[in-house]
Amino acid sequence: MVVIRSNRETLEEYFGLDWKENIYEFSRIIGFSFEPQVEDDIKIELNPDRPDLYSIASLFNCFQIYKTGKMRNGKIFLKKENISVHAARTRPYFVVFMTDGLKDDNSHNILNQDFLEYSDRVSESVGKSRSKFAIGAHDLSAIRGKIVYGPVDANEVITTYDGMKGKISELLTEHEKGIKYQLLQNNKEVVGVSDESGIISVPPFFNSYRTRVTSRTERMLVDITATSQQGLDLGFRLMAGYFLSKGINISLPERYSSYENNLSLNKIKISSEIIKNIVGIKVNEDTMLRTLAKMGIKYNERYCSIPIGRVDIMGEVDIIEDFIKGYGIENIHEGVLENNFIGKENRINHASNVLRELMVGLGFQEVKNFVLSDSIDLDQFFQINNPKSSDFSRIRQDLLSSLIRAVERNRAQPFPQTLFEVGDCIRDNGTQETSLGCIMSGKSVSYDTIKGVLDALLRALNVRLSEIRPTKNDHFINGRSGNIIFSENNSLSNFLGEVHPFLLEKFNIPFPTVYLELSLGSILTNSN
The missing domain is CATH 3.30.56.10 (Phenylalanyl-tRNA Synthetase; Chain B, domain 1)
Known part of the structure; x- marks a missing residue:
């Protein structure tokens, strides 16, 4: 939950004398918590899914639209570039825009303070404490000439928005924002936003005193820096959306015309x-x-x-x-669902449960592994673009990778080891498939051992085996592995064989190892 703190005077100015009733009524519609008991410290708790409402002015704007059905929509204009962006390793993504006049036509309140509080609140919550994106706000009338973004000299002297003067390197360790966000500091590179008169911002830490936003500011320049394109787009949408929703136009340099184009497709x-x-x-x-x-x-x-x-x-x-x-x-009344069917267990889930019972009966132990991992030791992985974590950056294409890892992790346990897993994979053609995989590792295991397990499973499932077709697979011994062929719906994921010694050496497995994998789709098609 994101908390907005306010007082009676402010809320009364926006929502009128009946502010308690108005906010309470609106909270039940939108879905947020409102605590007006202490009138000099009123808390409004908003859900994380509505960051566009993270300020009193934004909340009131949404309330007005709900009451009247009338929207104020600002426009985005493109202007000739007066900006230069240099490569920055620390925060490589950057966008800047300018606003028109900031006076609210309805209440004639200056939105400056509200926007500063909003941008801080969004940077802390959605921006992950400024690690995802950070916002800088400046008085446009104080900007001189061309805007430049990129690495700056840490020995340059600036005065921060609150009047603290010193070298950037010193301010990063002494200023409250430098101390608060010290984990975001990069000793090898400091980035900054500058105009022809000097540095106006050192993201994600502080802005300069010269361009600070005051109650007299009529037009703003807003800069957004981010560590990813996704973070930059998110920050831009929220910051630009703040002004556009209040009928305030913004201007973008022509190099960012893609933002304007994307809006028309939304x-x-x-x-x-x-x-x-x-x-x-x-x-x-x-x-x-x-x-x-x-x-x-x-x-x-x-x-x-x-x-x-x-x-x-x-x-x-x-x-x-x-x-x-x-x-x-x-106004929406309850009704009775009209259907003529009775629910039953999903066929794949039913087959999975049957196979689990059979495998346990054959002496195997079940393991569970993530579909996502960071393994790069086998080729059976799709790379994920923009993963949330490097630990989960690849998706498996079969169960061999997971099961051989399980044997590796349990080398200290007694052998032979017999493990199985029923899980999902993404095949080469991009389809998702549920499979049974089982692995056996020990002194006396061989191709005949795993073939015996296959025969026992097929007898229990009443599935007829057509043939085992020899195939070449770099992970298995040539001539002692093959694809399992049924009468119908054969999948390339139906295979068995002896694991190749080079793979056993890579995973430090000391004994011969055999493997079997069956597609549940094939089993269901061919089983009675």
Whole structure:
């Protein structure tokens, strides 16, 4: 949960004299916690899925849209470049934009302080304490000439936004922001945003005093730095969305025209038929338009235009959820599901449970492994783009990699070892398949040993074996391995054999090892 702290005067200024009732009513619709007991320290706890609401002004803006159905949409304009971006290892991704006038047309309140608090709150939560992305805000009237981003000299002297002066290297160890975010410091490189008069920002730590945002600031320059393109896009959408949702235009350098193009494609298809099928109510086009408008979503000819700051909306289901909130959950009546079927166990799950019982009866011990791993010792892995962790950066294509790792980890245990796993893999053609894999390692195991296990399984499952077709596989001994062929639905993942000595040496396994893998899809097709 993200907590916004405020007081009675501020909330009354935005939401009126009935601020308690208004906020409480809205909290039940959107879904957040509101505690007004102590009026000089009022807490509003928001769910992590709505970072576009992480400020009082943004919350009030959403409340106004809900009440009136009227949206204020700022526009994005492109301007000729006056910016230079140099390679930066520490935070290689950078974007900057400028705003028009910042006065709120309705309440005539300056949004500066609210935006500063919003950007800090978002950087701490969604930005993962500024490690994912960080925001810099500047008074545009104080900017001189060309903007430059890239590595800067750590010995340069600057004055921070709060008046502390010194070399950058000293400020990184003495300033409160430098101390707070010391884990983000890179001793080999310091990056900065500069204009022709000097450094205006040292992300992700502090901005300069010269360009600080004050109550008199009318136009801002906002810079966003990130450690990934995904983080940069997320930061831009939230920061730009803050202004655009309040009817404030922003300007982008032409080099970032892709952002403007991407916004025009951010549409999701929805229709009254889909609403009827999911929610169970009949609505016409006019009701769709008015209801979604209350939630800040434009609807036109079965397509919804998604506001740039609504990073929580990813598909049709999210649109339907907002429709229900706008329509009123109390207006949707309970009904009885109309069906003419009786639920039963999934065939794959049933086959998995049967195979587990058979394998345990044959003396094998079950193990469970992750479908994702960091293993690069075998070729049977797909690389994952932009993984959350290097520990889970590859996806397995068969169960051999997981089971041979399990034997390696248990070398200190007595041999022979007999292990099995029922799990999912992604095959070469990109399809997901559930398979049974079993491995045996010991002094006396051989091809005949694992062939005996196969025969016992097929007899119990009443599956007829057509042939074992010899095949060449670098992980198995040539001539002592092959593909298992049934009468129907044969998969390349049906195979068995003796593991090659070079693989045993790589995994430090001291005894001969044999392996068997069967596709559950093949078993189900051929079993009675």
